[in-house]
Amino acid sequence: EVQLVESGGGVVQPGESLRLSCSTSGFTFNAFAMHWVRQVPGKGLEWVGLVSADGVSTFFTDSMRGRFAISRDSAKKSLSLQLNNLTPADTGLYFCARDATPYGSGSCPDFWGQGTLVTVSS
Amino acid sequence: AIEMTQSPSSLSASVGDTVTITCRAHQGIANDLGWYQQKPGAAPKLLIFPASTLQSGVPSRFRGSSSGTDFTLTITRLQPADFATYYCLHTYNFPFSFGQGTRLQIK
Numbered sequence A: 001e002v003q004l005v006e007s008g009g010g011v012v013q014p015g016e017s018l019r020l021s022c023s024t025s026g027f028t029f030n031a032f033a034m035h036w037v038r039q040v041p042g043k044g045l046e047w048v049g050l051v052s053a054d055g056v057s058t059f060f061t062d063s064m065r066g067r068f069a070i071s072r073d074s075a076k077k078s079l080s081l082q083l084n085n086l087t088p089a090d091t092g093l094y095f096c097a098r099d100a101t102p103y104g105s106g107s108c109p110d111f112w113g114q115g116t117l118v119t120v121s122s
Numbered sequence B: 001a002i003e004m005t006q007s008p009s010s011l012s013a014s015v016g017d018t019v020t021i022t023c024r025a026h027q028g029i030a031n032d033l034g035w036y037q038q039k040p041g042a043a044p045k046l047l048i049f050p051a052s053t054l055q056s057g058v059p060s061r062f063r064g065s066s067s068g069t070d071f072t073l074t075i076t077r078l079q080p081a082d083f084a085t086y087y088c089l090h091t092y093n094f095p096f097s098f099g100q101g102t103r104l105q106i107k
Helices: none
Strands: A005-008 A010-012 A017-023 A034-039 A045-051 A058-060 A070-071 A078-083 A092-099 A109-112 A117-119 B002-005 B008-014 B019-026 B033-038 B045-048 B062-067 B070-075 B085-090 B102-106
Touching: A010 B102, A017 A092, A017 A117, A034 A070, A034 A078, A034 A109, A034 B002, A045 A070, A045 A078, A045 A092, A045 B085, A058 A070, A078 A092, A109 B045, A117 B070, B008 B019, B033 B062, B045 B062, B045 B102, B070 B085
Parallel strands: A010 A117, B008 B102
Antiparallel strands: A005 A017, A017 A078, A034 A045, A034 A092, A045 A058, A070 A078, A092 A109, A092 A117, B002 B019, B019 B070, B033 B045, B033 B085, B062 B070, B085 B102
């Protein structure tokens, strides 16, 4: 059974950083690209970014490129999202999701975690 | 970046009804579009990808179709479990983007 479990969320002040993690099991981690998706409570889904299966390529939505970074650890079968210079607009539930292919483009997220909540507030 | 315009933003219907939700891409995305269902407090669930291919285990009352840059999710014979929020997602090129969502409520 595919399982994705996010952790690392919490309350931080504007300008601070936070590192989210996603632990995975039930599939061959190195064979699939991985996504991060954000959801402001009560609002819609926002695609954050993706890392390819080999960890070489990362892609982000325009507003987050340069502040956020995605990495993966094949030995630990885990995914990370580094959030820097946070603002209140970054508050939300952050989901990790597995893509159906190694590369992402032309495919889609098929399995999702339950999310970890980040609150940015002074 | 390709924008997705989803409509309507909300919809009221009764059990047994048929409803239609539309996403329009602002440029061509081939059929690289998925539909997701999300219930309160839960993660999104993939229903359809690419545009008209039902995922395993999804009831056949869900149907996806496309015409150019317009994509449609049709749900026939609505069941109580179908009342949720629905999102489209294009994955044609980076960055991907979701539609704004459609909240399907019981009338």
